[in-house]
Amino acid sequence: MGELSVLAGRSIVLGVSGGIAAYKSVELLRLLSSQDARVRVAMTKNAARFVGPVLFEALSGQPVYMDMWRENHEIRHIDWAREADLVILAPATANLVGKMACGLADDALSTLLLAVTAPILVCPSMNTHMFENPRVQDNLKRLSDTGLHVMAPGSGFLACGDTGPGRLPDPADIADRAAALLCEKDLSGLKVLVTAGPTREPLDPVRFLSNPSSGKMGFALARAAEHRGAEVVLVSGPVQLADPLGVKVVRVTTAREMADAVFAEAKDADMVLKAAAVSDFRPKTCAAHKEKKNKADTNLRLARNPDILKELGKEKSDKVLVGFAAETRKLAAYASSKLEEKNLDMIVANLVGEAGSGFGSDTNKVSVFYRDGYSEDLDLMTKDQVAHAVLDRAARYLPQAE
Ligand code: CTP
Numbered sequence: 447m448g449e450l451s452v453l454a455g456r457s458i459v460l461g462v463s464g465g466i467a468a469y470k471s472v473e474l475l476r477l478l479s480s481q482d483a484r485v486r487v488a489m490t491k492n493a494a495r496f497v498g499p500v501l502f503e504a505l506s507g508q509p510v511y512m513d514m515w516r517e518n519h520e521i522r523h524i525d526w527a528r529e530a531d532l533v534i535l536a537p538a539t540a541n542l543v544g545k546m547a548c549g550l551a552d553d554a555l556s557t558l559l560l561a562v563t564a565p566i567l568v569c570p571s572m573n574t575h576m577f578e579n580p581r582v583q584d585n586l587k588r589l590s591d592t593g594l595h596v597m598a599p600g601s602g603f604l605a606c607g608d609t610g611p612g613r614l615p616d617p618a619d620i621a622d623r624a625a626a627l628l629c630e631k632d633l634s635g636l637k638v639l640v641t642a643g644p645t646r647e648p649l650d651p652v653r654f655l656s657n658p659s660s661g662k663m664g665f666a667l668a669r670a671a672e673h674r675g676a677e678v679v680l681v682s683g684p685v686q687l688a689d690p691l692g693v694k695v696v697r698v699t700t701a702r703e704m705a706d707a708v709f710a711e712a713k714d715a716d717m718v719l720k721a722a723a724v725s726d727f728r729p730k731t732c733a734a735h736k737e738k739k740n741k742a743d744t745n746l747r748l749a750r751n752p753d754i755l756k757e758l759g760k761e762k763s764d765k766v767l768v769g770f771a772a773e774t775r776k777l778a779a780y781a782s783s784k785l786e787e788k789n790l791d792m793i794v795a796n797l798v799g800e801a802g803s804g805f806g807s808d809t810n811k812v813s814v815f816y817r818d819g820y821s822e823d824l825d826l827m828t829k830d831q832v833a834h835a836v837l838d839r840a841a842r843y844l845p846q847a848e
Contacts, residue, residue, distance in 0.1 A: 449831040452625040452673065454482035456531040459562075461555050462502070464492025465537040466605045467571040467614035472497060474536055474617040475505050478624065486511070486526060488555045490542070514554045523554060527561035532628055535559075537571030537614045540582050546594075547585035565627045568596045569620050574610030597623060622691055626673045632841060634675030639715040640668045641708060643683035645701040647728035647751070650737045657723050658805040661685030662829050663770070664721035668693045670833035671719075679715070681707045683722060701725050701751035708754050717766040717840055720755045721794075727751060759789030766843040768836065769793040772804060781815045791843040792816050794836055802826050814839060 458478055462471045471487075478485045487502040488511040499510035511522050527533075535542065542556065546568075551557040559566070568589055576582055577599060590596045597620065600613035614620075642664020646654040661682055668680040669690045678693045681704055689695040696707045701724045712718055727748040755769055767790045771781045774797065781795035794812050802809040803826070811826040814836070824835055841847060 449827055449835045451481040451828070451831060452629045452834070453478060453621075456483050456628055457529050458483045458485045458624065459526055459530045459533045459558070460485050460487045460502075460506075461533060461535040461538075461542075461559065462487060462489040462493040462497070463535065463537060463539040463542040463555065464490050464495060465539045465571045465614070466496065467537040468493050468496035470614050470617055471536050472501060472505065474534070474620055475502065477617055477621040478534075479506065481621070481625075483624075484508075488512070488526065488558050490553055490555050492539075511554050511558070514557060523558035524561050527558050527563070530562060530564045532564055532624055533559065533562050533566045534569065534620060534624055535566065536569035536617075536620055538568045540570075540572045540576045540579070540585075543568065543570060543582060543585045543589065547588040566594045567620070567623055567627060568594050569615050570596065570599050570612070571614035572599075572612050573604060573606050574608045574612045577612040578610070595623070595627060619691060622669065626692070629673035629675075631675030633671055633717075633837070636676045636716040636844070637679070637714055638668075638671040638676040639679050639681070639708065639711050639718045640664050640671065641681045641704060641718075641720050641722035641724075641754075642668070643685040644723050645683045645704055645725045645751075646699050647701065647725045648699075648732045649729045649746075650733035650735065652736050655725055655727070655729065657725065659683070659685075659723035660806040661687050662806070662808065663810060663832070664719070665690055666829040666833040667719050667721055667836065670830065670837055671717075674837060676717075679711045681711065681722070701728065701754070705752045705754045705757070709757070712758055712765070715765060716844065717768070718755075718758060719768045719770075719836070719840065720758075721770045723772065724754060725751060726753075753788070755790070756788045762789050764845045766791050766840050768840050771795040772798050774798050777813060778815070778821065781813070782821075785815050785817060790817065792839060794832075812836075 485506050486508045502510050545556045551560045597615045599611050601611045603609050643661035644657045644659040646656045648654045665687050668678050672678045672692045680693050681696045698704045730747040730749045769790045773780050781793050785793045793815050796803050796812045798804045803811040810832045813823045815821045
């Protein structure tokens, strides 16, 4: 499957301590393994009261480290610490946080942690009052101050009946921060503007013209650019996706709103990736009230929307401009003419209806056309992998890359 994910082949130690959320670390392990990370689990004896080591062993395909005194386990804390590219503590209980803050080592996991030189991602999970306790806050601050990466816990209804902060962050968000920590920061210092999703052009308060764009490709691009260290602004039409972490998200509805947001943010952007499926037309008028079928005009009168990317192309200077095109036929011809007409550096095109590709799918098979007339067909990949492949190629057009 084409490009490797950021986590592929990386050695991750998942440290599990004894909190209710220990069951969620099973899902985290699955997520990391599905991106081909090599995950090994070190857990406390209390964690094993919630989830048995056998489950972690079966899912990771690796032995679990829990008992320093078991035969042949004596120096596992040193070997695993040395080999780790990243350590994730999920859940990190108040006790584990406190022990780390004081440099204590009285079991397998805490001993291993003292020997780690790789980044450590701490994902606290505990009762709200425990989390808000000044001593715990002090300890968390001490961890941050000494270079550990502490995630904010989620907020909501907790297993103990209290409501507030203390929930283990969503496993998908933890995996996302893991990828961010392991990703090379080749776009740091740059501003990347991404657009995503469809636009909606209202006919009346309850109806609109639109298209089935899910926004997944644009959101994957925004995530990947943020992982690579860029300052990222994502202008998105209406989609069912959560804001990517660390990204400024501007939600819009119509093409004209998207144009305003893009023109404002593009001024100081180094790279613009226009993955949005913008409606080229809008109804000439939008009725103030719901149109009634007996009275509605059966002819729809349309007005043209601005071509946002074409406008950016007119004042391109050394901004890298990347277009996207979903076509149903003549992929190369249509993509190449858009590339030229909009003055782009490259355009990423896919055929709608091809297996594993297009609207709503988690994978995509794209061809990339470049301004010098060269083109290449990429393998079928996840949209996250396509995003990195696109950024690799777009980065070649940055002025500092020439
Ligand atoms: N685009 C844009 N503003 C528009 C229409 C398109 O910025 N009003 C951008 C899209 O975000 C995409 C690229 O232009 O990056 C190509 O979009 P596409 O809809 O494929 O092309 P169009 O120029 O609209 O051509 P057509 O609809 O005739 O295929």
